Amino acid sequence: MKLISQEFEKDKSGKITLVAQDKDDLWTLYNLISKDDEITLRTQRNIKKKSTNSAASATTIRKTIKLTLNVESNEFLPSDESMRIKGRTTEQNDDVPLGSYHTAEIQFDEKFTLHKDNWDEQYLKLVSDSCSIEAKAELGAVVLEEGVAHVCLITDSMTVLRAKVEKSIPRKRRGDSSGHDKAMDKFLSMCVDSCLRHLNVDHLKAILIVSPGFTAKLLLDKIMARAVTDGNKTLLQSKSKFVIAGSSTGYLQGLEEALKSPELKKQLSDTKFQQHVALFDEFTKYLNDDEGKAWYGEAEVEKAVMELQGAVKVLMITDTLFKTDDIQKRKHFIELGDKVKEDGGEVVIFSSLHDSGEQLNQLTGIAVILNYPVPNLDESDDEDD
Amino acid sequence: MIDADAGKSKTESDTQLPFEFEVSVQIIDRPRRFLTFESRNTFTNALTGDKLTRQLESQVSNKRRKIYHEHGNLLNFFTNPSEAVKKTIKKNLEKSKLGPSSDKDKVSKLADDVSKVKISKPAPVKKPATVSKPKQKINLDLELKKKNEKPNLSFVVIGHVDSGKSTMTGRLLYDLNIVDSKTLHKLTKESESIGKASFSLAWIMDQTSEERNRGITVDICQTQFETKQSSFTIIDSPGHKDYVPQMINGVTQADLAIAIIDASSFESGFIADGQTKEHLTIAKSLGIEKCILLINKMDVVGWSKDRYDEIKGQLTEFLTDELKYVKDDLIFLPASGYLGDNIVKKSKNLPWYSGSSLIELLESENKSVNHKIDKKSPFVMTINDVMESSKNDELTVSGRINSGLIQPGESISISPSQQTALIHSITITKSNVGSSLVKNEAQKLAIEGEFVELKLKKLDNWENIKVGDLCSLANNPIKPCNKFSCELQCFELTRLLLIGTPFVMFRNNISIPARLSSIELVNGKKNKKKHLRSNTVSTVTIEILERDMPLLTFGENKKLGRVVIRKDGFTVAAGKILDLLHE
Ligand SMILES: Nc1nc2c(ncn2[C@@H]2O[C@H](COP(=O)(O)OP(=O)(O)OP(=O)(O)O)[C@@H](O)[C@H]2O)c(=O)[nH]1
Ligand SMILES: [Mg+2]
Numbered sequence: 007m008k009l010i011s012q013e014f015e016k017d018k019s020g021k022i023t024l025v026a027q028d029k030d031d032l033w034t035l036y037n038l039i040s041k042d043d044e045i046t047l048r049t050q051r052n053i054k055k056k057s058t059n060s061a062a063s064a065t066t067i068r069k070t071i072k073l074t075l076n077v078e079s080n081e082f083l084p085s086d087e088s089m090r091i092k093g094r095t096t097e098q099n100d101d102v103p104l105g106s107y108h109t110a111e112i113q114f115d116e117k118f119t120l121h122k123d124n125w126d127e128q129y130l131k132l133v134s135d136s137c138s139i140e141a142k143a144e145l146g147a148v149v150l151e152e153g154v155a156h157v158c159l160i161t162d163s164m165t166v167l168r169a170k171v172e173k174s175i176p177r178k179r180r181g182d183s184s185g186h187d188k189a190m191d192k193f194l195s196m197c198v199d200s201c202l203r204h205l206n207v208d209h210l211k212a213i214l215i216v217s218p219g220f221t222a223k224l225l226l227d228k229i230m231a232r233a234v235t236d237g238n239k240t241l242l243q244s245k246s247k248f249v250i251a252g253s254s255t256g257y258l259q260g261l262e263e264a265l266k267s268p269e270l271k272k273q274l275s276d277t278k279f280q281q282h283v284a285l286f287d288e289f290t291k292y293l294n295d296d297e298g299k300a301w302y303g304e305a306e307v308e309k310a311v312m313e314l315q316g317a318v319k320v321l322m323i324t325d326t327l328f329k330t331d332d333i334q335k336r337k338h339f340i341e342l343g344d345k346v347k348e349d350g351g352e353v354v355i356f357s358s359l360h361d362s363g364e365q366l367n368q369l370t371g372i373a374v375i376l377n378y379p380v381p382n383l384d385e386s387d388d389e390d391d
Numbered sequence: 392m393i394d395a396d397a398g399k400s401k402t403e404s405d406t407q408l409p410f411e412f413e414v415s416v417q418i419i420d421r422p423r424r425f426l427t428f429e430s431r432n433t434f435t436n437a438l439t440g441d442k443l444t445r446q447l448e449s450q451v452s453n454k455r456r457k458i459y460h461e462h463g464n465l466l467n468f469f470t471n472p473s474e475a476v477k478k479t480i481k482k483n484l485e486k487s488k489l490g491p492s493s494d495k496d497k498v499s500k501l502a503d504d505v506s507k508v509k510i511s512k513p514a515p516v517k518k519p520a521t522v523s524k525p526k527q528k529i530n531l532d533l534e535l536k537k538k539n540e541k542p543n544l545s546f547v548v549i550g551h552v553d554s555g556k557s558t559m560t561g562r563l564l565y566d567l568n569i570v571d572s573k574t575l576h577k578l579t580k581e582s583e584s585i586g587k588a589s590f591s592l593a594w595i596m597d598q599t600s601e602e603r604n605r606g607i608t609v610d611i612c613q614t615q616f617e618t619k620q621s622s623f624t625i626i627d628s629p630g631h632k633d634y635v636p637q638m639i640n641g642v643t644q645a646d647l648a649i650a651i652i653d654a655s656s657f658e659s660g661f662i663a664d665g666q667t668k669e670h671l672t673i674a675k676s677l678g679i680e681k682c683i684l685l686i687n688k689m690d691v692v693g694w695s696k697d698r699y700d701e702i703k704g705q706l707t708e709f710l711t712d713e714l715k716y717v718k719d720d721l722i723f724l725p726a727s728g729y730l731g732d733n734i735v736k737k738s739k740n741l742p743w744y745s746g747s748s749l750i751e752l753l754e755s756e757n758k759s760v761n762h763k764i765d766k767k768s769p770f771v772m773t774i775n776d777v778m779e780s781s782k783n784d785e786l787t788v789s790g791r792i793n794s795g796l797i798q799p800g801e802s803i804s805i806s807p808s809q810q811t812a813l814i815h816s817i818t819i820t821k822s823n824v825g826s827s828l829v830k831n832e833a834q835k836l837a838i839e840g841e842f843v844e845l846k847l848k849k850l851d852n853w854e855n856i857k858v859g860d861l862c863s864l865a866n867n868p869i870k871p872c873n874k875f876s877c878e879l880q881c882f883e884l885t886r887l888l889l890i891g892t893p894f895v896m897f898r899n900n901i902s903i904p905a906r907l908s909s910i911e912l913v914n915g916k917k918n919k920k921k922h923l924r925s926n927t928v929s930t931v932t933i934e935i936l937e938r939d940m941p942l943l944t945f946g947e948n949k950k951l952g953r954v955v956i957r958k959d960g961f962t963v964a965a966g967k968i969l970d971l972l973h974e
Binding site: 174176177178179180181182183186187190218219220224252253254255257258259263266287290291293294296302361364365367368369370 | 610611894
């Protein structure tokens with residue numbers, strides 16, 4: 007995101023002018039914009055104009071207008087890579103009456119201004135993180151097995167399934183496997199088509215191809231063979247960007263499985279995505295070992311953070327918990343985070359648009375890894391079974 | 392004035408459009424024969440977490456479900472855009488800032504293309520179940536008696552990678568003269584030419600270039616043969632860790648397992664994550680109560696009785712203590728699949744072994760199994776392969792009959808697509824011992840346990856028939872669902888099984904992503920946690936992701952009512968379906 011200007015008052019109210027540049031920014035904005043904020047942006051509208059020729063009916067023209075909305079709600083559509091804001095106008099102009107309802111979409115490379123009554127620390131962090139100049143790494147991934155493939159894009163904050171390829175492959179038979187071999191070949195060609203259509207190799211940091219057995223290798227060979235026949239120089243030069251990894255399944259969960267393998271762990275350790283997968287895995291490992299070093303649930307986490315000073319090594323929390331209209335709740339989570347940092351711990355915010363974040367969400371959305379085991383953290387409220 | 396783009400209801404309906412847009416537009420290049428489609432939306436459920444999106448998606452999926460019920464089939468709907476949907480696509484393309492949307496001509500071309508895709512007619516909204524009578528009136532008891540004179544026994548060959556499963560299976564078929572020497576000679580020459588001479592027997596089962604070049608089996612391979620007294624189905628399965636899903640498919644079609652144990656490297660398969668243990672655990676979890684343990688490659692260990700006894704001891708302990716096998720249901724024998732010792736011919740190298748050869752064991756097992764079938768049990772068959780046909784409303788499917796009986800002329804319902812079809816003919820493919828001829832014999836009747844090909848006619852749409860679908864009589868359709876309660880046994884885990892974390896669930900020959908949605912009881916006690924620990928028995932609710940599946944409870948069918956759960960390449964739990972939770 008690009009920061010154009012900012013202006014704050016003593017009471018923490020104020021406005022920031024920003025420009026969104028990619029889909030990650032849209033997700034940031036989804037989490038940034040909340041109810042009763044005021045947003046000013048430009049948007050296109052069809053305006054009906056009475057024609058000068060009175061016989062003809064009204065013609066519609068496309069016009070860019072300025073809207074200032076008091077936000078009622080917003081929504082993010084990952085499939086669409088769009089973020090829509092719904093609200094009522096607070097300023098009047100020629101085309102827009104006051105107090106009318108509108109839905110507007112945030113446009114890439116268009117300025118807009120957001121006013122909040124209270125820019126808390128978490129909001130400011132969202133802005134500063136997304137405006138940092140660190141290059142964003144976008145990965146491509148294909149997870150497949152015989153007969154099904156998933157083509158995805160992975161950014162810092164989301165995994166987007168771009169395409170799913172399915173083809174039924176006949177069984178091999180004793181004495182004849184030609185039906186199987188032919189169908190497999192066709193299936194791989196379809197995967198190559200889909201990859202080329204949905205993944206911009208030039209633009210991506212790496213492309214992971216993940217499968218059980220040798221299917222991933224077969225696909226890579228096929229992609230490269232295609233590059234040769236098509237004379238696709240960029241693709242040929244990008245060969246080193248492709249990384250092959252093993253998984254036990256061609257379903258999407260195979261991606262996370264592959265990321266936990268030592269090879270990929272090392273190779274992608276600088277991506278947020280991989281870090282979160284590894285952290286969640288570490289958490290579940292502690293949970294399994296039952297040393298009392300890992301806990302989830304609001305009550306448990308609260309107790310660990312507030313009552314056991316310095317016990318928390320990492321606080322894991324999903325962006326979903328912050329995205330609430332309940333200001334007190336939001337404040338509470340921010341305080342928990344502050345306390346953890348104060349005591350020397352780390353706070354990691356998981357994106358719910360990654361699988362790891364979704365999984366954390368299913369476990370109440372908040373969890374901690376402790377520096378030392380505290381076996382009976384949940385004692386007070388869990389011994390009545 | 393402004394084009395009113397405001398107001399609640401409008402926004403809501405807008406949000407549903409991208410879904411249709413995605414799915415419909417992506418199928419343009421779909422080849423005629425195979426079912427393919429691409430969509431980004433199918434998995435968004437698992438990828439998104441925020442409340443609004445989820446709400447949205449539940450709207451979409453509610454809608455999807457509704458469509459499903461109204462039209463009988465989801466895919467049908469999407470591959471066959473109605474005028475309304477086409478309009479939606481156009482409108483949405485125009486609105487969307489993505490891709491080709493800005494170009495109006497392209498947009499209409501796309502929409503036209505969509506309509507040009509060769510589309511089969513949609514399933515009717517509601518079709519009364521057509522129940523047709525068998526073509527031919529037969530004396531049922533007489534036919535059943537005939538069948539029972541040569542009952543069919545199905546067995547799956549399992550075990551760690553390279554233990555010699557395919558070689559043993561090839562040897563069995565060769566020594567029974569089902570594979571002739573000409574064929575083996577050819578395979579020997581071919582395998583020699585790529586430096587894999589020792590795999591010539593395995594190549595009888597390993598067909599694909601992939602399998603032959605790598606020297607490992609990838610998918611199961613099934614063969615049927617008849618001896619003088621019995622009929623058998625042998626299923627060779629892969630041993631490599633990555634192909635456990637295929638092996639599970641094999642197990643679900645078997646009555647008995649033959650575990651091949653490599654005497655020369657027994658230990659490598661027997662460590663914690665070796666496939667000897669995993670395969671045996673899966674077999675037991677899927678209801679295989681009887682096991683032949685063939686200690687193979689005895690030639691490599693100098694036909695040593697000590698080695699044999701050592702392995703037998705360790706296996707017995709594991710199988711009876713951990714897997715709770717009854718000792719009498721375990722049969723051990725020493726053999727060499729490569730040389731043929733104790734497969735069909737008794738070995739001269741193993742004077743200390745006085746038991747039977749493998750084929751003798753199989754013959755006696757076949758006799759001891761109770762093949763009596765309950766004439767009243769409902770007909771159910773799992774589709775295991777789908778064979779192309781040139782006609783749109785015809786198709787041949789193959790599979791094993793899970794229960795009941797069926798005759799040509801009867802009509803069936805196929806779930807989850809809920810289509811009906813008429814059974815034109817039923818055939819069984821098998822070879823006779825002593826001949827390499829493969830016969831394809833028409834049947835007047837087919838019964839539980841038989842592997843058959845059904846030629847179907849009057850199908851609504853063959854494109855929706857998939858491997859794993861269940862067939863039942865037309866007046867007894869199986870309603871698909873995506874949630875069920877389950878008694879779950881967790882094995883030794885390295886990570887807890889958490890609510891919400893996706894895993895792969897296996898039921899019969901289908902594998903599908905699923906997750907725990909709640910945990911009711913753990914070891915008989917009420918539960919408040921969101922996780923399951925190692926070696927627990929619990930009552931849970933499992934939610935199938937991505938689509939609905941035709942399910943039967945354990946009470947309804949002892950085999951189809953079982954599931955196995957794998958995560959990150961490990962078999963972590965097995966369960967019995969208690970109740971279906973239809974919405
Ligand atoms: N000496 C000896 N070698 C054997 C015997 N059985 C199999 N082999 C060898 O073991 C190797 C593997 O045999 P396969 O039959 O492919 O093993 P598999 O269990 O089918 O392997 P996967 O299907 O990949 O799990 C081959 O080189 C065989 O020749 C045996 O009884 N004695
Ligand atoms: Mg094999």
